Amino acid sequence: MITIELGRRLNQLKLNPAQVLVLGFAGLILIGATLLNLPMASQDGKSIGFVNALFTSASAVCVTGLVVVNTATHWTVFGKVVILILLQIGGLGFMTLATLVALLLGRRITLKERLIIQEELNQFTLSGLVKLTRYVIISTAMIEGLGALLLSTRFIPKYGFVKGVSFSIFHSISAFCNAGFDLTGESIVPFVDDVVVNLTIIFLVIVGGLGYTVYMDISQNRKFKKFSLHTKLVLIISALLLLVGFLVIFIVEYNNPATLGKLSFKGKILASAFQAMTPRTAGFNSIDTGAVTNTTAFLTIILMFIGGSPGSTAGGIKTTTVGAIVLAIISVIRGTDDVEVYRKRIPHDLVYRALAVVGIALALIIFVTMILSLTEKDASFLDIFFETTSAFGTVGLSRGLTPNLSVLGRLIITLTMFAGRVGPLTMAFAFAKKQKEYKGTYRYPEERILVG
Amino acid sequence: MITIELGRRLNQLKLNPAQVLVLGFAGLILIGATLLNLPMASQDGKSIGFVNALFTSASAVCVTGLVVVNTATHWTVFGKVVILILLQIGGLGFMTLATLVALLLGRRITLKERLIIQEELNQFTLSGLVKLTRYVIISTAMIEGLGALLLSTRFIPKYGFVKGVSFSIFHSISAFCNAGFDLTGESIVPFVDDVVVNLTIIFLVIVGGLGYTVYMDISQNRKFKKFSLHTKLVLIISALLLLVGFLVIFIVEYNNPATLGKLSFKGKILASAFQAMTPRTAGFNSIDTGAVTNTTAFLTIILMFIGGSPGSTAGGIKTTTVGAIVLAIISVIRGTDDVEVYRKRIPHDLVYRALAVVGIALALIIFVTMILSLTEKDASFLDIFFETTSAFGTVGLSRGLTPNLSVLGRLIITLTMFAGRVGPLTMAFAFAKKQKEYKGTYRYPEERILVG
Numbered sequence A, B: 001m002i003t004i005e006l007g008r009r010l011n012q013l014k015l016n017p018a019q020v021l022v023l024g025f026a027g028l029i030l031i032g033a034t035l036l037n038l039p040m041a042s043q044d045g046k047s048i049g050f051v052n053a054l055f056t057s058a059s060a061v062c063v064t065g066l067v068v069v070n071t072a073t074h075w076t077v078f079g080k081v082v083i084l085i086l087l088q089i090g091g092l093g094f095m096t097l098a099t100l101v102a103l104l105l106g107r108r109i110t111l112k113e114r115l116i117i118q119e120e121l122n123q124f125t126l127s128g129l130v131k132l133t134r135y136v137i138i139s140t141a142m143i144e145g146l147g148a149l150l151l152s153t154r155f156i157p158k159y160g161f162v163k164g165v166s167f168s169i170f171h172s173i174s175a176f177c178n179a180g181f182d183l184t185g186e187s188i189v190p191f192v193d194d195v196v197v198n199l200t201i202i203f204l205v206i207v208g209g210l211g212y213t214v215y216m217d218i219s220q221n222r223k224f225k226k227f228s229l230h231t232k233l234v235l236i237i238s239a240l241l242l243l244v245g246f247l248v249i250f251i252v253e254y255n256n257p258a259t260l261g262k263l264s265f266k267g268k269i270l271a272s273a274f275q276a277m278t279p280r281t282a283g284f285n286s287i288d289t290g291a292v293t294n295t296t297a298f299l300t301i302i303l304m305f306i307g308g309s310p311g312s313t314a315g316g317i318k319t320t321t322v323g324a325i326v327l328a329i330i331s332v333i334r335g336t337d338d339v340e341v342y343r344k345r346i347p348h349d350l351v352y353r354a355l356a357v358v359g360i361a362l363a364l365i366i367f368v369t370m371i372l373s374l375t376e377k378d379a380s381f382l383d384i385f386f387e388t389t390s391a392f393g394t395v396g397l398s399r400g401l402t403p404n405l406s407v408l409g410r411l412i413i414t415l416t417m418f419a420g421r422v423g424p425l426t427m428a429f430a431f432a433k434k435q436k437e438y439k440g441t442y443r444y445p446e447e448r449i450l451v452g
């Protein structure tokens, strides 16, 4: 309601969809920060302070999961419910939720509002968008319900009925929304070799990170050959990244006493799979992120940078963005003019769009890492680089830096999470001057330069 | 002579220019390694061992400057002369030198040989290539002579006549070829606040790193407006990178007692300028590379990755490659279909080529950094990341890791220097299957995917 009303007001300001999205997300974060800043949100009955409340709210809305305080012990039930609501809204995309509210109230959805949802979910066409939103809400509720049910078979015996049920619901939502918030105080570490908990969370995270269009496509078409090019690329690239991550972590950490070394063979397999899954961009961890070898840490940084798939709850530059770029590079090496895959041609403007996403994301991460290296003098470069990428990719993994961040560092990471969730291109469109609408027929003459 | 003969033999094997280039460079490195492996090359009269000889030869031929032993104290005059010859050949491009030999002997240069030189110097057209090669040799000799003369005004008073003159010649060649080898044992550190030495070396490195086409263009056309698009981009981007590097280093290191803190204001200015220049890709240093802040180290990594300009003695992915990509990103944000600058349009295939160079380079550096993190367990992540980028960009700066590398690490860095000097695309072309020659008229249907 509030967001729709806000949207109408903003309409009058002639904002473009990207600007509405940025302002909407920012508004939601501020509302969350105000609530979490209340004394009743903290168990010690004192306000946590606005910077920390803002950090936590941004972390929840951006489904990141980086925390400056222990979620389980610091927040009251009120605080935890606020966080849960924020991450559920953030995970679904607040504009999608605004559509739902409008649907429920039978109000007309304006074309402009549809355009904003389109930008948010990153859809191709307007047709079927309302249908998709309905599908999103229903499937989310079903999958999260199933996840909670599975988790409760482990959590109720361990934590008792009331705590067990609420833990199951919280972690199922947090996993599906790729949010990474936990109530155990040490993420999934206590369940490192529990098959049910591991597989349930891996399932929730992966499904949440594939994107709604993908499982709509899968449920409608069933066969790989019939899937859209988008679905094919998402499935292939996601599988490849999981496989590479699993193999590298399994081999490199096999004898590391601080991580896999102490586990049984079954535990090693489960933990490797879990740690290969978590960078896209779950944020849960079943082994100590700060104790892995530098090789695994760097691989995790790369995987966090790539993240999940578009139109999903995951962050990062997205699997298909990497796919478009890799396919373009292959076309250069093979000497073909077109970027081709599965007997389809990916248009040039998409490759350029992918290039822009990667370029802006890289520039942002490099800039933030350089600034944080100044503000956090005691932290190691790897920890800062890791933290920055985790924030940008809305992953939520940390090598222990988050609670030790300076005030300035907390604000910078807050902004990085925000930029990462909104997305590099949307940020650029929001701040750029109005795009050229008039397309002249005159083209400048071509001139070649030397590159590489 | 040998290389030409080799080239003719290779012709019969139906190798493509990229393969000839890779094999030619490899052959030169092996010859150098054999010579440096001789007992007479080392001052202690014992062979240095093949891995170290190979490393040093590759470092010289690839004009990198990473050293596992102190060049000044380890090698005999014979060894030093071998290194000087290798880096001069490497700097000029061994195929250019082969052309020279052929010219001097009045032999006909075959079209295939011209094509190889074109690949090496990365030129647009075959016309005027012989002229360019002549120009390259003459201008190199003149500039290096001028540099040696200027340096001798400082080196002769300090080191005496014979040592002073040979030091001047060695460092002038090393600077112009962006080779980074030094005979002082501590690079340019003893001259950190010497105006003449600093400005001379900065001049030599920058001119060497602009590329021959650029100063041919400058000397012929004089005015910026008349320059080719290539020259304009090279000059603007080089100036911007120098300026940003200078400002960041000056501000960030101003109070660092291990670097600028102890210097006078003049010394601070000179050292900042020198350290901003050296990543493109000189490899000399006037302050301790291992003592700079992490911010400066990361900035240096980025600058080393970018490197100098195409067709020059410098390495890295090249200034114009970054330029093409940044311009393409701007076109996406502005919503224009063409990549435009200075009223010219950069064709799509060049942007794709630039994308391929960056993509392959990034993948290589990430891969090598991950492997080295396994082989060099005691080294910090930042030092390994720095060393890898320095090797790939043929820069030669090190945070102290080089002499402590394991045998496996030395071989990996040797290969990285080689891949960096040959260039990502040339490597890819050398190893890829034959490019499609037949261009079918059939295009696959376009299908869009979601990115970002």
Ligand SMILES: [K+]
Binding pocket: A063, A064, A065, A178, A179, A180, A281, A282, A283, A394, A395, A396
């Ligand atoms: K997350």
Ligand SMILES: [K+]
Binding pocket: B063, B064, B065, B178, B179, B180, B281, B282, B283, B394, B395, B396
């Ligand atoms: K160098």
